[in-house]
Amino acid sequence: MTHSRRQFIRTASMLAAGAGLLSSFPSTARSILGANDKIRIGAIGINGMGWSDLTALLRNPQAQVVALCDVDKNVLDKRVAELAQQNISVRAYSDYRKLLDDKDVDAVVIGTPDHWHCLIMTQACAAGKDVYVEKPIGNSIAECKAMVAAQQKYNRVVQVGQWQRSQQHFNDAIAFVHSGKLGSVRLVKAWAYMGWMHSIPVKPDSAPPPGVDYKAWLGPAPTRPFNPNRFHFNFRWYWDYAGGLMTDWGVHLLDYALLGMKAAQPKSVMAAGGKFAYPDDAAETPDTLTTVYEFDGFNLQWEHAIGIDGGPYGRDHGIAFIGNNGTLVLDRGGWEVIPEKGKMEAVPRRLKSDDGLNLHTTNFLEVVQSRKLENLHTPIQAGELVATVSQMGNIAYRTGQHLHWDATHQRFSENAANTYLAKTYHNGYQLPKV
Incomplete structure (x- = not known):
């Protein structure tokens, strides 16, 4: 503009x-x-x-x-x-x-x-x-x-x-979880190991490229000098504009974890991680993170790691529903069931058959x-739930506290965490009041 x-x-x-x-x-x-x-x-x-x-x-x-x-x-x-x-x-x-x-x-x-x-x-x-x-x-x-x-x-x-x-194999996998054949599911894991992502080299501030209305791009975000690392794709790794892998991939994968467990908001959340792989690069959000959500009857664990492909079950991303009888492992390519010995039959990997975006x-x-x-x-209600859960994980990481969620009042019991519930709007913009 x-x-x-x-x-x-x-x-x-x-x-x-x-x-x-x-x-x-x-x-x-x-x-x-x-x-x-x-x-x-x-x-x-x-x-x-x-x-x-x-x-x-x-x-x-x-x-x-x-x-x-x-x-x-x-x-x-x-x-x-x-x-x-x-x-x-x-x-x-x-x-x-x-x-x-x-x-x-x-x-x-x-x-x-x-x-x-x-x-x-x-x-x-x-x-x-x-x-x-x-x-x-x-x-x-x-x-x-x-x-x-x-x-x-x-x-x-x-x-x-x-x-x-919208993908059939995801819905088939969730139907299997809901069938009860896995037995009681006490732990769900979701993860994103992004080996294709590497360090973001530090670059100096500069003038915006010709044709870029940088003030309009910033909008409600804090005013800062233009830096090419914060623009286009890499905006994801800066707190001013996004929430790192937790909100980027986490929203996709935690969504299916919540669907499979018919779960809403967690009772508590804690997280630990940091910039362990690339401590001196330009990104702000953690390249390594483990987050644990507490629900009634089960825990949900999120993991992400930048620069590594070797995630759980040999997959760089996925969701695992771990039950007493077996574990269902689901990713964008398909799903399978790995049985506990003598408790159920294995289900060989069933591959995706359609294009989800279309x-x-x-x-x-x-x-x-x-x-x-x-x-x-x-x-939008489904998007709100999983985005909120993902934001909770980031807030737990940024406060370094074990946080407890008050579902009635939609806030944390820990006051320090509540400062992260809303972003401060800048440059004359205000959070919409609907």
């Missing part, structure tokens, strides 16, 4: 209005779509998963892309050109609010860095748009709650990009047409 300083101050002042801003957007999206109507899509944040999501959506004949938005003009121009090669013409915006004002947009894809998800999603719902939002839905527990409130207030279709919920985006479009929100594979 290209804003003058005056334009930026005016934008910040508008956003600071909080609830007033939410109510200022007209409900412009069509409320009823016929079977033959195109669903007109605008995508905000199109460098990584936002582009993958849009590409998957466009595989469906009922989807039509009409608008793109990105704060990096280089990315925006590249995507507009790629669509033009397919004879698709779109409007290009540098300011997402203008895209939300576009009456020709029925639904938006939000593929921005995590720290922007809440503001854009809540404003999109207020503007009458349906939303496909990348995971994790928010960058704090307070943001997650505001996003659920916005969906409920405006009654919009909101699908979270936890696409594994199915997930198709499910979103189907619900946009039907308005049957109960058919969503990952509604």
